[in-house]
Amino acid sequence: MNKKAINDQQTRTLKEFYALIDETRNLRVRIVKNIFNNKQIEQYWIESLKNVLASLVNIPMERGKRVLFLDDSKKMPVDLVYEITELEKDVFYLENGEEKFIEYLGDLHPGFREQVNRSVKLLEGLNFNCFITDRDGTINNYCGRFRSSVQSVYNSLFLVRFAIKRTVSPVIVTSAPLKNFGIMDVSINPEKSVIYAASKGREFVDLHGVRQTYPIDKQRQGQLDNLNKRLLSLVKAPVFEKFSLIGSGFQHKFGQTTIARQDISGSIPEDESDNFLKKIISIVSDLDPQNKDFRIEDTGLDIEIILTVGDSRSGFKDFDKGDAVKFLDEELRLGMTDGPNLICGDTYSDIPMLEAAKEKTDNTWAMFVTKDRTLAGKVRDVCPNSIILAEPDMLITILNFLSKVPRQKNDFEKV
Numbered sequence: 001m002n003k004k005a006i007n008d009q010q011t012r013t014l015k016e017f018y019a020l021i022d023e024t025r026n027l028r029v030r031i032v033k034n035i036f037n038n039k040q041i042e043q044y045w046i047e048s049l050k051n052v053l054a055s056l057v058n059i060p061m062e063r064g065k066r067v068l069f070l071d072d073s074k075k076m077p078v079d080l081v082y083e084i085t086e087l088e089k090d091v092f093y094l095e096n097g098e099e100k101f102i103e104y105l106g107d108l109h110p111g112f113r114e115q116v117n118r119s120v121k122l123l124e125g126l127n128f129n130c131f132i133t134d135r136d137g138t139i140n141n142y143c144g145r146f147r148s149s150v151q152s153v154y155n156s157l158f159l160v161r162f163a164i165k166r167t168v169s170p171v172i173v174t175s176a177p178l179k180n181f182g183i184m185d186v187s188i189n190p191e192k193s194v195i196y197a198a199s200k201g202r203e204f205v206d207l208h209g210v211r212q213t214y215p216i217d218k219q220r221q222g223q224l225d226n227l228n229k230r231l232l233s234l235v236k237a238p239v240f241e242k243f244s245l246i247g248s249g250f251q252h253k254f255g256q257t258t259i260a261r262q263d264i265s266g267s268i269p270e271d272e273s274d275n276f277l278k279k280i281i282s283i284v285s286d287l288d289p290q291n292k293d294f295r296i297e298d299t300g301l302d303i304e305i306i307l308t309v310g311d312s313r314s315g316f317k318d319f320d321k322g323d324a325v326k327f328l329d330e331e332l333r334l335g336m337t338d339g340p341n342l343i344c345g346d347t348y349s350d351i352p353m354l355e356a357a358k359e360k361t362d363n364t365w366a367m368f369v370t371k372d373r374t375l376a377g378k379v380r381d382v383c384p385n386s387i388i389l390a391e392p393d394m395l396i397t398i399l400n401f402l403s404k405v406p407r408q409k410n411d412f413e414k415v
Helices: 014-036 043-057 081-096 098-108 112-123 153-166 218-236 270-287 321-332 348-360 373-382 392-402
Strands: 065-069 075-078 128-133 167-173 195-198 203-205 211-213 250-253 256-260 294-298 302-311 315-318 341-345 364-369 386-389
Touching: 014 043, 014 065, 014 075, 014 081, 014 153, 043 081, 081 098, 081 153, 098 112, 098 392, 112 386, 112 392, 128 153, 128 321, 128 348, 153 167, 153 392, 167 321, 195 321, 203 321, 218 250, 218 256, 218 270, 218 302, 270 294, 270 302, 294 315, 321 348, 341 348, 348 364, 348 373, 364 373, 364 392, 373 386, 386 392
Parallel strands: 128 167, 128 341, 167 195, 341 364, 364 386
Antiparallel strands: 065 075, 195 203, 203 211, 250 256, 256 302, 294 302, 302 315
16 A cells, blocks of 8 residues: 555545445555554554545435435435444544543443443353354444445454454354455455355355355356346346445355345335335246245345255255355364354344354354344354344454453453
């Protein structure tokens, strides 16, 4: 990176916004690398983050939402809470240091101190064989668009310290693709510090930087290729273009395709979103009239189209995160039966991951981020050694405290 700061600039279009966020990603990678190598943080790096923050804050607002243009005439309301608040946190962290930053997080989240304290005391004596975690909503705060969900400096530091000091095999399992545009494009962790298992674990990059994939039947892969061509043609049409730009966008994954029909701020009218879902279902049905090759999972925000596993004798099923855990354990020789293992998630789709780990060994722990009491109860039913948290910032802070070697027992109490 050259010695040029990122300037405060007018951000009018979605394309300009994404380009600006990409610049922060490159800068944050440099900052994290220097911190881990005990090198100086340049003041102009912090000023650059402040300038990007000012650029986002100054985007015009209409009816309570900031507005960017898709082109010269099409407006799009955008929720930039994630991008703005994570920049604010990084600036505060870099200017004020870690102790004051923990105080800052404590002021942001009700119950923060109590939940972090209690969880650290439960886990402080454990070194984990495997640490397997979901990303968005678990170790990373939710963002309205995956494309701009760039990891924060503090988040990377807290996560990687724990990965290095308290785990043998740290794995991030996400439904996002690996690259172009995927988990590795929004992460800023140092190279070879964590295992990225993308496309629900069907493709991964190990700690040596080697990519491997789950075996897929050629006929099914051909079906997915045909589907992606149809969908790409669809979202190129002006009337459907917006669905490739909101939320998760249009993601080609290994063994799966995701296309957004809504975002967390409800940018798309409900009837338009529902009609788009029907359109996608119709396209999938044309390609797979007997429902052998695809399963559709509608989250209300995203349409997940998943290649099935199995055959006519054993039955067809969609590939879930439980299948991912079993595949990763075998391919990476994780030795999950040895334990202890720590599994982290935030939704019902993460439960199979926990179930698969529990089948390997009873020496399994869980931390889930949820305010859903039913989900919390399900987690506890599967794994009695469970901790339920309200915010991803709580989970990542717990990991940070656990990484301290030796950890001062009263570090957090005096904050």
